[in-house]
Amino acid sequence: MNAVMLTSYPRTLTVVAALLTLLMLAYGGVMDAVYPSLLGVFEWLETTWFGVIGKTWGAAFAFVEAVHLLGLALLGGCVLAGDGRLLGVVLTDVPVQTVVERTHRVFVFGLSICLVTGIFMACGVATKIYYLPVYWFKMLALSAGMLFHFQIRRPLLGHDIQNLNPVVVKMVAVASMLVWFMVAATGRWIGFSG
Amino acid sequence: MNELIYNLAVWLDDTEWSRMLHESYYMYNWVESTHVLTLMVSLGMLFLIDLRMLGLALPDVPASRIAERLNVPMLIGFAVMFITGILLFYAVPVRTSQSLWFRIKMVLLVACAVNAFLFHKRMNESVSTWDIEPRAPSRIRLGAMLSLTFWSIVVVCGRFIAYDWFDCDTSPNTLIDIVSGCVDGQTRF
Numbered sequence: 122m123n124a125v126m127l128t129s130y131p132r133t134l135t136v137v138a139a140l141l142t143l144l145m146l147a148y149g150g151v152m153d154a155v156y157p158s159l160l161g162v163f164e165w166l167e168t169t170w171f172g173v174i175g176k177t178w179g180a181a182f183a184f185v186e187a188v189h190l191l192g193l194a195l196l197g198g199c200v201l202a203g204d205g206r207l208l209g210v211v212l213t214d215v216p217v218q219t220v221v222e223r224t225h226r227v228f229v230f231g232l233s234i235c236l237v238t239g240i241f242m243a244c245g246v247a248t249k250i251y252y253l254p255v256y257w258f259k260m261l262a263l264s265a266g267m268l269f270h271f272q273i274r275r276p277l278l279g280h281d282i283q284n285l286n287p288v289v290v291k292m293v294a295v296a297s298m299l300v301w302f303m304v305a306a307t308g309r310w311i312g313f314s315g
Numbered sequence: 316m317n318e319l320i321y322n323l324a325v326w327l328d329d330t331e332w333s334r335m336l337h338e339s340y341y342m343y344n345w346v347e348s349t350h351v352l353t354l355m356v357s358l359g360m361l362f363l364i365d366l367r368m369l370g371l372a373l374p375d376v377p378a379s380r381i382a383e384r385l386n387v388p389m390l391i392g393f394a395v396m397f398i399t400g401i402l403l404f405y406a407v408p409v410r411t412s413q414s415l416w417f418r419i420k421m422v423l424l425v426a427c428a429v430n431a432f433l434f435h436k437r438m439n440e441s442v443s444t445w446d447i448e449p450r451a452p453s454r455i456r457l458g459a460m461l462s463l464t465f466w467s468i469v470v471v472c473g474r475f476i477a478y479d480w481f482d483c484d485t486s487p488n489t490l491i492d493i494v495s496g497c498v499d500g501q502t503r504f
Contacts, residue, residue, distance in 0.1 A: 183475055191470055201355065214384070215376050302352075306348065309347075310348070
């Protein structure tokens with residue numbers, strides 16, 4: 122067990138360092154310096170095909186919003202099934218490794234839908250979301266979620282889960298659910314802002 | 316019929332709680348957010364069950380086990396969505412009841428319920444013969460496909476309700492006005 126945990130430490134520390142750097146960029150002086158220069162990028166996003174379609178055809182934007190929600194449902198279902206199994210709440214009579222591995226594939230599909238549709242939507246309202254703090258919170262949460270999932274959760278659960286400390290496994294499951302809930306909730310709140 | 320629905324909606328709209336819920340920025344948004352975010356529980360579980368039947372998710376786990384075990388969280392999710400959905404309707408009854416998309420959504424929800432009933436009936440009758448197969452028989456797969464399609468359109472319609480393209484006070488199209496249930500001389504929108 123120790124060997125398994127030790128090999129995960131450098132990766133975990135790297136991810137934690139990356140997240141801290143992101144937070145520092147978001148709240149430190151660096152962001153203040155970088156933020157104004159990003160406006161040009163967001164203005165450019167509105168001139169791309171995605172931006173023009175999103176701004177011109179309200180129905181297309183609304184349809185993509187709905188597909189974004191469908192991707193979110195798929196992603197959320199996989200997170201809840203996988204992490205619920207790690208917590209011993211759902212699918213308790215199915216091997217944990219099977220549930221985690223199989224739901225991961227569908228999770229990636231759901232996440233891909235969310236990313237593609239999310240980029241489309243962001244292009245359509247780029248200069249609006251640029252000024253919304255909650256949009257930046259969402260990007261922070263999304264970065265944290267993706268880093269956590271692919272650099273901590275997945276490598277850790279790639280080992281024999283029976284040999285891992287159960288408390289660590291449960292903490293990973295709770296953290297995973299919390300971070301993806303944060304992504305979804307901040308995303309929803311974008312719609313209420315501005 | 317449309318006049319009856321309209322009068323009922325106006326009566327609901329006149330109740331104090333409806334007005335309070337509609338005008339409460341945070342409460343309305345909390346209810347709406349809960350309605351949307353619960354998609355991850357209800358539809359998330361439903362999609363996994365349907366994809367399992369199609370052989371696209373968890374193909375090496377017995378189909379009956381996936382359906383039975385994920386049924387409970389799925390139904391909890393649907394219960395929350397149902398309650399928050401009723402609250403959302405109660406907050407904006409006139410406009411919602413005359414929304415084309417809301418009406419399509421309600422019809423599709425009935426279709427979803429009938430499909431779910433038939434799906435489970437057929438599955439329970441025959442699951443012992445194909446439980447560990449990666450893909451369910453064609454009749455069950457058809458039910459899963461219909462479920463995925465119906466629910467996807469429900470989500471699209473639910474999203475479209477927020478837009479005022481065909482509202483009674485904006486839509487000039489007679490056919491859409493009839494389907495939406497617009498009432499001649501109505502004063503409330």
